[in-house]
Amino acid sequence: MSPLLRITTAGAVLALVGSICSSFCQAQTPVLVKDINSTVAPYDSSPAPGRGSAGPWEETNRFLQVGSYWLFIAFDDANGQELWRTDGSTAGTVLVKDINPGTASSSIRNLTPLLGTRALFSANDGTSGSELWITDGTTAGTQLLKDINPGTTSSSPSYLTAIGARVLFTANDGTSGTELWVTNGTSAGTTLVADIRVGASSSNIFAMGNLNPVTAIFQADDGTTGQELWRSDGTAAGTMLVKDINPGATTSRPTSFYSNGSVAFFQANDGTSGTELWVTGGTAATTNLLKDIQVGTGSSSPNFAYAQKIGSDVFFTANDGTNGIELWKTDGTAAGTTLVADIYAGSSSSSPRYFTMLGSTMFFAARSLDTQNEELWKTDGTTAGTVNVAELRPGIDGSFPSDLVAFGGKIYFKAYQSFDTFGYELFVSDGTAAGTQMFKDISPGPNGSSPRYMTNIGSKMLFQANDEMSVGIELFESDGTTAGTKSVLDIRPGGTPNSSYPAYPAAFGDLVLFSASDGLSGIELWRSDRTAAGTVQVMDINPGPASGSPRYMTRYKNAVYFSAFTIANGAELWKSDGTASGTVLVKDINVGTNSSSPQNFTVHDGKLYFAATTATEGSELWVTDGTAAGTLLVKDINPGTLGSNPLYMASYDGRLYFAASDGSAGSELWSTDGTAAGTALVMDIEVGSGSSSPNYLCVYKGKLWFGARTTAAGSELWSSDGTTAGTALFLEIRAGTASGSPSYMTATDGGLYFAANDGTNGTELWMSDGTVAGTALAVDLNPGSASGFAQMFPRYPVLGKHVVFSGSAQGTGSEPFVSDGTALGTVMLADLNPGSSSSSPGDAIVSGGAVWFDATSPMFGSEPYVWWTSRASATAFGESCGPAFPTLESQAPVIGTTATMSGKGFGTNPGLLYISPPMVGSSFLGCPDYVGIGTALFLAPVVGATYSYPLVVPSTPSLVGIRVNAQAWFLTLPTILPVQTTNGVELVIGV
Numbered sequence: 001m002s003p004l005l006r007i008t009t010a011g012a013v014l015a016l017v018g019s020i021c022s023s024f025c026q027a028q029t030p031v032l033v034k035d036i037n038s039t040v041a042p043y044d045s046s047p048a049p050g051r052g053s054a055g056p057w058e059e060t061n062r063f064l065q066v067g068s069y070w071l072f073i074a075f076d077d078a079n080g081q082e083l084w085r086t087d088g089s090t091a092g093t094v095l096v097k098d099i100n101p102g103t104a105s106s107s108i109r110n111l112t113p114l115l116g117t118r119a120l121f122s123a124n125d126g127t128s129g130s131e132l133w134i135t136d137g138t139t140a141g142t143q144l145l146k147d148i149n150p151g152t153t154s155s156s157p158s159y160l161t162a163i164g165a166r167v168l169f170t171a172n173d174g175t176s177g178t179e180l181w182v183t184n185g186t187s188a189g190t191t192l193v194a195d196i197r198v199g200a201s202s203s204n205i206f207a208m209g210n211l212n213p214v215t216a217i218f219q220a221d222d223g224t225t226g227q228e229l230w231r232s233d234g235t236a237a238g239t240m241l242v243k244d245i246n247p248g249a250t251t252s253r254p255t256s257f258y259s260n261g262s263v264a265f266f267q268a269n270d271g272t273s274g275t276e277l278w279v280t281g282g283t284a285a286t287t288n289l290l291k292d293i294q295v296g297t298g299s300s301s302p303n304f305a306y307a308q309k310i311g312s313d314v315f316f317t318a319n320d321g322t323n324g325i326e327l328w329k330t331d332g333t334a335a336g337t338t339l340v341a342d343i344y345a346g347s348s349s350s351s352p353r354y355f356t357m358l359g360s361t362m363f364f365a366a367r368s369l370d371t372q373n374e375e376l377w378k379t380d381g382t383t384a385g386t387v388n389v390a391e392l393r394p395g396i397d398g399s400f401p402s403d404l405v406a407f408g409g410k411i412y413f414k415a416y417q418s419f420d421t422f423g424y425e426l427f428v429s430d431g432t433a434a435g436t437q438m439f440k441d442i443s444p445g446p447n448g449s450s451p452r453y454m455t456n457i458g459s460k461m462l463f464q465a466n467d468e469m470s471v472g473i474e475l476f477e478s479d480g481t482t483a484g485t486k487s488v489l490d491i492r493p494g495g496t497p498n499s500s501y502p503a504y505p506a507a508f509g510d511l512v513l514f515s516a517s518d519g520l521s522g523i524e525l526w527r528s529d530r531t532a533a534g535t536v537q538v539m540d541i542n543p544g545p546a547s548g549s550p551r552y553m554t555r556y557k558n559a560v561y562f563s564a565f566t567i568a569n570g571a572e573l574w575k576s577d578g579t580a581s582g583t584v585l586v587k588d589i590n591v592g593t594n595s596s597s598p599q600n601f602t603v604h605d606g607k608l609y610f611a612a613t614t615a616t617e618g619s620e621l622w623v624t625d626g627t628a629a630g631t632l633l634v635k636d637i638n639p640g641t642l643g644s645n646p647l648y649m650a651s652y653d654g655r656l657y658f659a660a661s662d663g664s665a666g667s668e669l670w671s672t673d674g675t676a677a678g679t680a681l682v683m684d685i686e687v688g689s690g691s692s693s694p695n696y697l698c699v700y701k702g703k704l705w706f707g708a709r710t711t712a713a714g715s716e717l718w719s720s721d722g723t724t725a726g727t728a729l730f731l732e733i734r735a736g737t738a739s740g741s742p743s744y745m746t747a748t749d750g751g752l753y754f755a756a757n758d759g760t761n762g763t764e765l766w767m768s769d770g771t772v773a774g775t776a777l778a779v780d781l782n783p784g785s786a787s788g789f790a791q792m793f794p795r796y797p798v799l800g801k802h803v804v805f806s807g808s809a810q811g812t813g814s815e816p817f818v819s820d821g822t823a824l825g826t827v828m829l830a831d832l833n834p835g836s837s838s839s840s841p842g843d844a845i846v847s848g849g850a851v852w853f854d855a856t857s858p859m860f861g862s863e864p865y866v867w868w869t870s871r872a873s874a875t876a877f878g879e880s881c882g883p884a885f886p887t888l889e890s891q892a893p894v895i896g897t898t899a900t901m902s903g904k905g906f907g908t909n910p911g912l913l914y915i916s917p918p919m920v921g922s923s924f925l926g927c928p929d930y931v932g933i934g935t936a937l938f939l940a941p942v943v944g945a946t947y948s949y950p951l952v953v954p955s956t957p958s959l960v961g962i963r964v965n966a967q968a969w970f971l972t973l974p975t976i977l978p979v980q981t982t983n984g985v986e987l988v989i990g991v
Contacts, residue, residue: 029830030816030855033864034532036500039519042472045074045491047084047464049453050121052110054159054207056258057306057354061403063455063462064111066119069137070457071096072475073108076492080105083123085137086488088460088477093489096135097142100126108133112160112167114185120145120167122157129154132171134185145183146190149174157181159208161216166234168193168216170205177202180220182234193232194239197223205230209257211264211282217242219254226251229268231282242280243287246271254278258304260314263332265290267302274299277318279332290330291337294321302328306355308362310381315340315362317352324349327366329381340379341386344368352377356404356411361431363389363411365401373398376413378431389429390436393417401427405454407461408480412439414451421546423448426465426478426485440482443467445545446522451476462488469519499861502526502854505795506553506560507847507877507986509920511578513538513560514843514864515550522547525564527578530850530866538576539583542566550574554601555877556608557626558921558928561586563598570595573612573624573631587628590614598622602649603878603983604656605674605885609634611646618643621660623674635676638663646670650697652704653722654885654904657682659694666691669708671722682720683727686710694718698745698796700752701770705730707742707754714739717754717768717775731775733766734759742766744792749874749891750801750821753778755790762787765805767821779819779826781807789814793844797851799871800892800990804829804851806841813838816853816867829867832857841865846875848918849963849988870960872990874899881927881981886911888968888982893989896955902948906970906980911942913949915964918986925977930967930984942968953989962989 050073051060063070069085069092076082079098082105086093099106106123107130114120117136124130128147131154135142148155148171155171156178165184172178176195179202183190196203197220204227208218211231215238220230225244229252232239245252245268253275254268262281269275273292276299280287293300300318307316313329313336320326323342326349330337343350343366350366357363366377371391375398379386392399392415399415406412411429416422417438423446429436442449442465449465465476471490478485498519505514510529517523521540525548528535541548541564549571550564558577565571569588572595576583589596589612596612597619603609608626613619617633618641624631637644637660644660645667651657656674661667665684668691672679685692685708692708693715699705704722709715713732716739720727733740733756741763742756752768761780764787768775781788790807791814797804799818802825807817809828813836819826832839832855840862844853851867872892880886884906891899905911916931924933940949947968953959968982 028869030832030851030853030865030867032857032860033528033530033852033866034535035497035860035863036502036516036526036535037498037519037861037863039469039498040495041468041498042470042490042495043077043492044466044473045076045475046081046473047072047074047453047475047491049073050083050108050111052158052160055209056304058356061453062405063453063457064113064119065116065457066113066135066137067117070455070462071111071119071135071137074475074491075105077494078103081108082106083108083121083135083142084491086462086475088457088462088488090489093475093491096137097139099123099133099142110158110160110169113162114167115165118185120157120160120169120183120185124154127152130156132157132169132183132190145185146187148172148181148190159205159218161208161210161218163210163216163232163234164214168208168232168234170208172202175200178205179203180205180218180232180239193234194236196220196230196239207255207257209264209266210259211257211280212259212262215282217254217257217264217266217280217282221251224249227253229254229266229280229287242282243284245269245278245287256302256304258307258314258316260309260332265302265304265314265316265330265332267304269299272297275301277302277330277337290332291334293318293328293337306353306364308355308357310357310360310362310379313381315355315379315381319349322347325351327352327364327379327386340381341383343377343386354402354404354413356406358406358409358411358431363404363429363431365404367398371398372396374400376401376411376415376429376436389431390433392427392436399427403452403454403463405456405461407454407456407478410480412454412461412478414454416448421446421544424450426451426463439478440485442476442485443469446547497859497861499856499863501862502864503843504551504553504562505843505845505847505852505864506555506562507845507852507875508555508560508578510848510918512845512847512852513553513576513578515553516864517547520545523549525550525562525576525583528864530848530852535864538578539580541574541583552599552601552610554603554608556601556603556879558878558923559626561601561608561624561626565595568593571597573598573610575626586624586626587631589622589631600647600649600658602651602656604649604651605654606879606882607674608879609649609656609674613643616641619645621646621658621672621679634672634674635679637661637670637679648695648697648706650699650704652697652699655722657697657704657720657722659697661691664689667693669694669706669720669727682722683724685718685727696743696745696754698747698752700745700747703770705745705752707745709739712737715741717742717756731768731772733757744794744796744805746792746796746798746803748798748801748803753792753803753805753819753821755792755805757787760785763790764788765790765807765819765826778821779823781809781817781826783810790817793842793853795843795845797844797846797853798875799846799851799869799873800894802871804844804853808838811836814840816841816844816855818869818871832865846873848986849873849961849990870990872899873986873988875986876983877986878921878928878930878984880983881979884970884980886968886970886980886982888966888985890951890966890985890987893951893953893987894991895953895957895959895989897953899951899953899987900948901951901966901985902946903968903982905942905944905947905968906972907945908943909970909973911947911968911970913939913942913966913968915939915966915987918963918965921984925979927979927981928984929981930965933969936967939966959989960991963987
């Protein structure tokens, strides 16, 4: 007998079905599937110089030496962020003082040396506000120097600048405003120097620097001359306006000071020449425009933040208006102020920075036309001697060297060669291309250790680095060998569990395919049979610690299709059958290393549709039959490189609907029959170039439902029968131009669920029976105007009349819920991250009678969970076979009820409805077979353009948990062949 005609009685069907599953997991709370990433993310102490942002780069980015110690700030759980010291050894790295006792931090800033044996800084002890402190590196010698603004109010000392045996700074005593102060390291010697702007107003001192070792220059406003150049020797008599560079109340804003012996260079704007290079000897007569580098009113904006000196020349950056921001030098004369080299030829800027001396050679980072982006350069001060040292990352990306320091006769710096492999790591250079290389991969993998604050302390180099697999962001040292490059001390031990971040799950028979990271291989393709032992990596698509980042997994043709990234091809179209050998690239759509980034996969009429990006078309609508040759552009809806950006696809009534923009009508509702000619705009809802942005398209009760925005009504709920005339606003949830913002429309046996905000109850769960009168708020999880932040999952997990979603009830964070649309029937599955913290459940699907989702817990981080439920479900999967492409859907088989199975048939040709044990599926006579037609049991005949069958489910509790696949096979009369099959439906009997 032909397998197509195998017939059995209903009793035999039930008998077989009853024998498929003898037991069923009845756990009613979610359980962890597996802690895929069991590694720990170490806590960070984040040691830093604590020297503030004002001042030359080399000063603010190095640890400060006080006597035989180097000071820094760091965080630990017992003391907060406080003052620490180190001599470069583990034993010699200790907390200096917990200035703000307990776990609070003292907010240390502006560490500044005082005669090399002590340091001044601002800090807040929790009682006095932010005030001036002093330290000699010992606990006893660290104390509040003076409470300048008495009580809890802060004086906020800033711009600390050493002048001989004293330090100038700004502070606010609560009476005189923020003005100039001085200290000699004693409370009595800490006094207001001058109330430059008399009274409670502040003189707005800014950008303080040295004129010479005993005199400071700065920008201040006395209320008459605007922000101009001032000087001070720390006495009232020696504090004066140097020159009103921009005469009158207008401002010259002098800044970027660099002391060069008895004179200082800076930038200022005299109101005529723009912001240009000036020089001062501390008097009006010696304060002059040195050179109008960008001639006229334009500004060259000379910058001395990275300045260094070679011989008698000071090197800085400026923009002459022709060559961009480039490397310049000055000997203090106009004739001797010249462009060193136009590194990035033409008007583009090389933007040199991080100038660092090694002998008589200055190293720096710069961009050029040849290297395309930032690489390591050096100069001897001549044009010919300004050369690229090495191109560590060839091409347009650049290695972005930074944090340069001279140590042991070489230059050490931070750079990266490949984010996919190394991330930012510690590099070294001897000034040659061959001698420029990664010094040590401190934290293997694409994140890198990001070394910072490199400081030469003689026999060692200190720096901050992140060894994310060991100690986190801590203090490191190096003696110039790889073995001697290691953590000094794990100041903040311990850590939090790392997460695997499972995402994009797809049910595939008894398996779930998804993306996750085990902490070693990056984010890659995994599979699970919902047990810990059966949860394994399928394939390391992008080998090593870099990520293949598989996304948007969708079942089609007995495989799962998705986007994945490799270095060779970028993010392209892949498929997998759950094995490494069966995981392959389907097509490199955007040929080469660039990505087509396929996404929004939707099965329709036997094919898989998606959006993909190419260099010539931008993001457009594509289709595949699972082969490279059959992967094609459907239509270039918006000709040119901008793309139509198709989104939110849904199969409805023989056509595929989606949102797209043709470049004229904005993002609107479109549909296609799979051909370019048959791809057309359904309706320009927001007429003109504006976008209605149709979203979350969903089929329910013979209509297409979605959210869309108009100027008049905001974003509200719409419905469509696929025609222009039949596309209309269904309900304005929030009256007026404000938006109800319906989202994540999800069809169930009990109604259409979605999240919306009516302006009274916040964002909550709503439900509709397809009528205006039957559309209402279902559950107010967080009563009142506060939001429960109800959010359905993008893969729409449905259990008959129930929907699974995430939300926040009073006293909880975002947790998983299930609802039948009533308050009593809405239940939190578990408070996985107890209290007000959130487990942030996401990416839920129904698979094999269970709900699979990811969630975050304090013990495991973000990992996969499964909820074995006794609730019934009916989940469609796979594709149908053409040319008629019949369909099958079903209500959930609840015991003691009749579940209607229905679909689109094949005209007057007869169909046979089969059921079988669950299976992945295969192919038979060119059509998908989801029931194993050779052994499947015949359930009932069906016929007609539309058909239905009442599946009677006995009131037998032992049937709960039974799983079967269902599929209809249609015959072509009178020859029987070819057959045409529907998609599959997984039925799980439940309550």
